[in-house]
Amino acid sequence: MSLEDDLELINLPTGTDVAYKVIQMWIGEKPVMIFGGNFDQHPDILKSFLEERGISFSTIRSIKDRSQIPSLGGEGNKYRVAGMGYNYIYTNTRNFTLPTGGSGHYDSDANPEHSAIFERRMIKDGWTL
Numbered sequence: 001m002s003l004e005d006d007l008e009l010i011n012l013p014t015g016t017d018v019a020y021k022v023i024q025m026w027i028g029e030k031p032v033m034i035f036g037g038n039f040d041q042h043p044d045i046l047k048s049f050l051e052e053r054g055i056s057f058s059t060i061r062s063i064k065d066r067s068q069i070p071s072l073g074g075e076g077n078k079y080r081v082a083g084m085g086y087n088y089i090y091t092n093t094r095n096f097t098l099p100t101g102g103s104g105h106y107d108s109d110a111n112p113e114h115s116a117i118f119e120r121r122m123i124k125d126g127w128t129l
Contacts, residue, residue, distance in 0.1 A: 003117045004118075004124060005120065007121045009035070010034040011036065017037070018090060019038040021036055022086060023084050024084065026080045026082060031114060038086070043067075046070045058070075059071060064104045065105075082114045083103040083114055085109060095129070097127055099114075
């Protein structure tokens with residue numbers, strides 16, 4: 001099975017909104033991409049996902065406001081955040097953009113390798129870039 005087949009899309013947009021925050025991550029060896037609303041904060045999206053899955057996490061200080069936010073995981077953790085940013089999903093025409101930008105709370109930008117997995121998956125599912 002390929003990585004794009006393994007890619008788990010969490011909250012893939014189905015409504016009429018256009019811009020979405022995204023978190024690109026790995027749970028073990030499985031790629032995961034989480035979508036949140038345009039006005040949601042990356043730390044809140046990540047925290048909700050981890051808590052819903054029962055995945056423990058440590059916290060770090062946000063570079064934006066110094067609040068305590070979930071860490072990016074990595075060594076010794078069940079998860080590892082690869083990147084963060086935003087993208088556009090046009091559900092009525094089944095068009096999408098690749099993640100771009102970053103997060104104001106983390107020193108993390110969209111990850112090109114993870115984006116390539118997302119691109120292959122969406123095209124395979126009938127979407128257009």
